[in-house]
Amino acid sequence: MNIALIAHDKKKDDLIKFINQYIGIFETHSLFATGTTGQRIMDETSLNVTRFKSGPLGGDQEIGAKVANKDIDCIIFFRDPLTAQPHEPDVSALLRLSDVYDVPLATNEGTASAVMLHLAEIKSKNN
Numbered sequence: 001m002n003i004a005l006i007a008h009d010k011k012k013d014d015l016i017k018f019i020n021q022y023i024g025i026f027e028t029h030s031l032f033a034t035g036t037t038g039q040r041i042m043d044e045t046s047l048n049v050t051r052f053k054s055g056p057l058g059g060d061q062e063i064g065a066k067v068a069n070k071d072i073d074c075i076i077f078f079r080d081p082l083t084a085q086p087h088e089p090d091v092s093a094l095l096r097l098s099d100v101y102d103v104p105l106a107t108n109e110g111t112a113s114a115v116m117l118h119l120a121e122i123k124s125k126n127n
């Protein structure tokens, strides 16, 4: 599967911790990320990631374009609900496209954990 990973600045530590928790599942998928999130993932985990521009510079939109082209199967987006983002319209556009194309989108750790359990189930069925 093609999985997009995104985290706002105050959630990046949480995302890295989350990824390391489920590293065995993530390493069996193709990963995409916005710029800074992707760099942190590559620096702090063993995973390789295709990086787009940083979110405020268009990265959410680039991932949105991939969603519209049916190139993304799942999005894990650790959003910061307590900090205003200068590129909020881009974030909303990505969330909207995930609904348009019915792409699973986890915007917090609880939902992301549920998604990972689902991916683990698929993996064990395929083995």
Ligand SMILES: O=C(CO)COP(=O)(O)O
Pocket (backbone or CB within 6 Å): 006, 007, 008, 009, 033, 034, 035, 036, 037, 038, 053, 054, 055, 056, 059, 060, 091
């Ligand atoms: O702002 C973001 C998502 O809206 C994330 O972008 P970065 O990964 O470049 O910080």
